[in-house]
Amino acid sequence: MPSIVAKITEEVQKIFEDLTGDASVLISDVEEQVSAAIASWGQRLSEGILSEIANAPDMARKSVVCRECQGRSRRYRQRSRSFTTVCGVLRLPRWEYKCQCGAIYVPWEARQHLKGRYTQAVAAAMMRVAAKLNYRAAAAELKHQGIEISHTTLHQKVQAWSVGESVSDYVGKASLDVGARWYVSCDGCYTNSRVGWQEVKVGSIGKDYPHQNATSVMKIRPPRLRYVASRGSVADFRHQLAALATQTGIYQDEKTIADEEVVVIGDGAVWIWNLADEHFPGATEIVDYMHAKTHLYDVAKQAFGEDDRDAIETWVDITETPLYNGETSKVVARIRALETQNPDMADVLKREVGYFQKHAHRMQYRTFNEKGYQIGSGVIESACKHVVAERCKLAGMRWSKPGINAILFWRCLLKNDSWDTYWDTQDRQNAA
Numbered sequence: 001m002p003s004i005v006a007k008i009t010e011e012v013q014k015i016f017e018d019l020t021g022d023a024s025v026l027i028s029d030v031e032e033q034v035s036a037a038i039a040s041w042g043q044r045l046s047e048g049i050l051s052e053i054a055n056a057p058d059m060a061r062k063s064v065v066c067r068e069c070q071g072r073s074r075r076y077r078q079r080s081r082s083f084t085t086v087c088g089v090l091r092l093p094r095w096e097y098k099c100q101c102g103a104i105y106v107p108w109e110a111r112q113h114l115k116g117r118y119t120q121a122v123a124a125a126m127m128r129v130a131a132k133l134n135y136r137a138a139a140a141e142l143k144h145q146g147i148e149i150s151h152t153t154l155h156q157k158v159q160a161w162s163v164g165e166s167v168s169d170y171v172g173k174a175s176l177d178v179g180a181r182w183y184v185s186c187d188g189c190y191t192n193s194r195v196g197w198q199e200v201k202v203g204s205i206g207k208d209y210p211h212q213n214a215t216s217v218m219k220i221r222p223p224r225l226r227y228v229a230s231r232g233s234v235a236d237f238r239h240q241l242a243a244l245a246t247q248t249g250i251y252q253d254e255k256t257i258a259d260e261e262v263v264v265i266g267d268g269a270v271w272i273w274n275l276a277d278e279h280f281p282g283a284t285e286i287v288d289y290m291h292a293k294t295h296l297y298d299v300a301k302q303a304f305g306e307d308d309r310d311a312i313e314t315w316v317d318i319t320e321t322p323l324y325n326g327e328t329s330k331v332v333a334r335i336r337a338l339e340t341q342n343p344d345m346a347d348v349l350k351r352e353v354g355y356f357q358k359h360a361h362r363m364q365y366r367t368f369n370e371k372g373y374q375i376g377s378g379v380i381e382s383a384c385k386h387v388v389a390e391r392c393k394l395a396g397m398r399w400s401k402p403g404i405n406a407i408l409f410w411r412c413l414l415k416n417d418s419w420d421t422y423w424d425t426q427d428r429q430n431a432a
C-alpha cells in the first residue's frame with residue numbers, strides 16, 4: 001500500500017477513535033474536524049496519485065517528438081511545479097524535455113486541461129465569482145470554497161484570459177419562429193474611470209411574438225436575450241453587435257434576413273440610429289418609451305425646478321397622452337409653451353424640442369402598441385443595470401478600459417448562458 005494511503009487510513013482511524021471516545025462531542029465538533037481532515041486528505045491524496053502518474057515509466061521516456069521542429073526532444077530534468085486545484089495546491093513533479101532547437105516541452109502538462117497553473121474547474125470558479133463580486137470579495141468567497149487566490153492575481157487572470165475573446169463566438173444560432181420578430185436594443189451607461197465617467201455601450205438581441213391586449217407597456221419581456229457590452233469606440237461596438245447578430249442568425253452576408261422583421265429599440269443617441277441604418281436597414285425603429293418619458297421629466301424639472309414635484313407630475317401627466325398617441329407636434333407645442341414662461345431655459349428646451357421632432361417617426365407608440373411591438377420593454381435599461389452597473393458601478397470603482405471590458409466579457413458569457421460553451425471550447429483547445 002502506498003505510504004500516503006496508509007497514513008490517511010491511520011488518520012481516519014484516529015479521528016474516529018478521538019471523536020467517539022468523548023460523549024460530550026457535538027455535531028459542530030465533528031463537522032469541523034472531519035471537514036478539515038477531508039480537505040487535507042483530498043490535497044495529499046490528489047498529490048500522491050498525480051505524482052505517481054507523473055513518475056510512471058511512459059511519462060519518463062528518453063525522448064519525445066519536439067512540437068516546434070519535429071526533431072527529438074530529450075528528457076531533460078524533473079521539476080516540481082504547483083497547481084491550484086479544487087483539492088488545494090498540489091506540488092507535482094513533471095518531466096521536462098528539451099530539444100536542440102531550444103524548445104522545452106512537458107508532455108504530461110500538455111495533456112491536462114489547465115489554464116496556466118490552474119485546473120479548469122478552478123479557473124471557471126475564479127471567473128464566475130469575479131464576474132459577480134468585486135475582486136476582494138471574490139477572493140474571499142473563493143477562499144471560502146477552498147481556493148486560495150489573491151485579489152490581484154484574480155484581477156490579472158480576468159484580463160489575461162479574456163484577451164482576444166469575443167462574446168459572440170460562444171453564442172449558438174437561434175431561429176425566428178413564425179410570427180415572431182427580432183428585437184435589437186442598444187443603450188449606453190456610465191461607469192467611472194481614473195479620468196472620469198466613461199460610456200459603456202450595451203446591446204441585446206432577442207425575439208418576441210407580437211403581444212396582444214397589452215395592459216402595461218413596461219412588463220413585456222422577450223425570452224432569452226443575448227448581450228454584448230463594452231467600453232470603447234462606436235466602431236468597436238458596432239462590430240461586436242453585428243457579430244452577435246450574425247451568430248444569432250438574424251444577419252447574414254451583411255444583411256438582415258428577408259421576411260424576418262427586425263425591431264431596433266434605443267434612446268436618442270445618434271450612434272444607435274446610425275448603427276441601425278447601417279446594419280439593420282428596413283428595421284422598425286422605436287425610441288424606448290421610458291427614455292422619451294424621461295425627457296419629459298427633464299423638461300419639466302428645468303421649467304419648474306426639481307423641488308416642485310406637483311407641477312412636474314402634472315405637466316408630465318398631461319404631456320404623456322400626446323406622446324403616447326404619437327402626436328409629437330402637440331408635445332413640442334407644450335414644451336414651447338414653457339419656453340415663453342421661462343426664457344432662461346431656452347437652450348435646454350430647444351434641444352428637447354429637437355429631440356422630439358427628430359424622433360417623431362420612432363415615437364408612434366399607440367400605433368406600435370396596437371401592432372404588438374414592445375415600446376418600452378425596459379429590457380435595455382435593465383441590461384445596463386444587471387450586465388454592467390451591478391458589478392461595475394459600485395462605490396469607489398475606477399475602471400481601466402481593458403479592466404472593464406474583461407469583466408464585461410465574463411458577465412456577458414454568464415448572462416448569455418454561454419458559460420459552458422466557453423469552457424468546453426477551452427477543453428478542446430487544450431486537448432488539440
Ligand SMILES: [Zn+2]
Pocket residue numbers: 066067068069070071072073099100101102103
Ligand atoms: Zn525542436
